[in-house]
Amino acid sequence: MLLLEKLNRAFSQTIIMITHNEELAQMTSRRIRIEDGRIVSDSVEGRL
Numbered sequence: 001m002l003l004l005e006k007l008n009r010a011f012s013q014t015i016i017m018i019t020h021n022e023e024l025a026q027m028t029s030r031r032i033r034i035e036d037g038r039i040v041s042d043s044v045e046g047r048l
Helices: 002-011
Strands: 030-035 038-044
16 A cells, blocks of 8 residues: 555656555555445545
8 A cells, every 4th residue: 555655746647546445545545335236335545
């Protein structure tokens, strides 16, 4: 995750990561939760 964050900052690039690991998801600045093919939440944190 630290490498992905560094790359995100260094190159100003969006990184899309798909995971079922809630611990990893909590480390991101934005989380879009999908259930049964539908977006059920979209949250933005103050990280990065």
